[in-house]
Amino acid sequence: MRKVRILVVDDDERNVVLLTSKLQADGYETDTAYDGLEAITKAESFNPDLMLLDVMMPKIDGHEVCRRLKASEKTKYLPIIMLTARGDIEDKILGLDVGAEDYISKPCSLAELSARVRSLLHTRMLQTRLAEMEKLAALGQLVDGIAHELRNPLMTIGGLARRIKEKITDEQAQGYINLITQEVERLERMVERVDEYKQAQISHLKQEDINEIVKEAVEEINNIAKVKAIDIRLSLMQAPPLLMIDKVNFKKVILNILQNSIDAVNKEGEIEITTMPSEGGYMELVFKDTGCGIKAENLKNIFNPFYTSKMTGAGLGLTIAYKIIQDHNGDLNVESREGKGSMVSIKLPI
Numbered sequence: 280m281r282k283v284r285i286l287v288v289d290d291d292e293r294n295v296v297l298l299t300s301k302l303q304a305d306g307y308e309t310d311t312a313y314d315g316l317e318a319i320t321k322a323e324s325f326n327p328d329l330m331l332l333d334v335m336m337p338k339i340d341g342h343e344v345c346r347r348l349k350a351s352e353k354t355k356y357l358p359i360i361m362l363t364a365r366g367d368i369e370d371k372i373l374g375l376d377v378g379a380e381d382y383i384s385k386p387c388s389l390a391e392l393s394a395r396v397r398s399l400l401h402t403r404m405l406q407t408r409l410a411e412m413e414k415l416a417a418l419g420q421l422v423d424g425i426a427h428e429l430r431n432p433l434m435t436i437g438g439l440a441r442r443i444k445e446k447i448t449d450e451q452a453q454g455y456i457n458l459i460t461q462e463v464e465r466l467e468r469m470v471e472r473v474d475e476y477k478q479a480q481i482s483h484l485k486q487e488d489i490n491e492i493v494k495e496a497v498e499e500i501n502n503i504a505k506v507k508a509i510d511i512r513l514s515l516m517q518a519p520p521l522l523m524i525d526k527v528n529f530k531k532v533i534l535n536i537l538q539n540s541i542d543a544v545n546k547e548g549e550i551e552i553t554t555m556p557s558e559g560g561y562m563e564l565v566f567k568d569t570g571c572g573i574k575a576e577n578l579k580n581i582f583n584p585f586y587t588s589k590m591t592g593a594g595l596g597l598t599i600a601y602k603i604i605q606d607h608n609g610d611l612n613v614e615s616r617e618g619k620g621s622m623v624s625i626k627l628p629i
């Protein structure tokens with residue numbers, strides 16, 4: 280993993296050495312600049328996560344550097360801590376006015392430096408996470424809107440295609456029509472799945488017996504499994520502790536996972552479902568199948584929305600499952616070997 284990078288800017292060599300050795304001891308990667316111009320160049324080339332910036336420097340002073348960095352699209356989100364002379368209130372105010380996030384008085388206590396750096400990085404991390412969540416929510420709304428706009432035209436296209444099919448005898452044209460119908464069905468399924476995704480957004484947790492939910496889900500899907508001669512075997516722990524679960528959503532998770540296992544089995548096969556206590560105060564629910572497995576290079580994509588390897592898949596089953604398990608404060612993992620089968624594990628806190 281990339282280390283957090285801090286750029287230290289000061290024309291006083293001794294101060295630079297002092298600050299960088301403390302920051303390195305705290306586990307950060309550092310780079311240095313000795314005047315304002317170098318600071319601006321390195322703010323772009325070193326790509327730091329935070330900058331310590333002295334005010335008094337030759338060529339351009341710290342305030343001007345800060346003003347320029349905050350005006351540039353590339354560097355405006357770089358958090359800056361100004362190093363100001365002790366007692367110089369005007370310097371501090373000016374620093375904040377030109378956009379610096381914080382200041383430390385020189386000569387500074389190294390413990391204070393560590394604490395301020397840590398706190399600023401933490402705030403920035405929370406801001407970034409919030410921005411990502413907002414972006415995802417906006418994207419979700421967009422996808423939802425598109426899905427709904429698709430519904431009516433799809434019905435028209437599908438309906439008319441079926442009518443044309445009844446009227447024509449030409450074999451090649453029939454083939455084309457079949458293709459149209461198939462693709463329309465695929466899109467219709469996608470719209471349905473987007474709806475399902477939206478419905479699964481909120482979980483209401485209540486105390487539930489996980490074994491009971493597993494049994495209900497298996498009963499619902501057993502007929503589909505039997506068509507392929509797939510044997511679903513249960514190995515459930517006796518009297519499991521009650522867990523905080525949204526039953527409707529959790530059943531959806533189980534059904535999605537089982538459907539994937541059924542899809543993965545070509546003719547006959549086996550699915551084994553186990554519940555057991557797991558370390559750290561968790562209950563574990565494991566699904567093992569004897570299906571086709573997943574190639575190592577595809578494994579990293581399976582939770583991505585719309586990733587699918589199937590002709591008629593929407594690629595939303597695991598995305599939905601992952602979201603629901605997150606809302607249960609749990610963990611969802613998939614291990615698989617191509618040709619050997621897959622194992623899906625869910626951990627829920629007790």
Ligand SMILES: Nc1ncnc2c1ncn2[C@@H]1O[C@H](COP(=O)(O)OP(=O)(O)OP(=O)(O)O)[C@@H](O)[C@H]1O
Binds near residue numbers: 535582595596597
């Ligand atoms: N048990 C499994 N065995 C083999 N491949 C799997 C298994 N579970 C998931 N996959 C792979 O992960 C992909 C994504 O699964 P996901 O359930 O999200 O979408 P999907 O099944 O393709 O479509 P959808 O569930 O929306 O109808 C699948 O297309 C498949 O390639």
Ligand SMILES: [Mg+2]
Binds near residue numbers: 535595
């Ligand atoms: Mg699926």
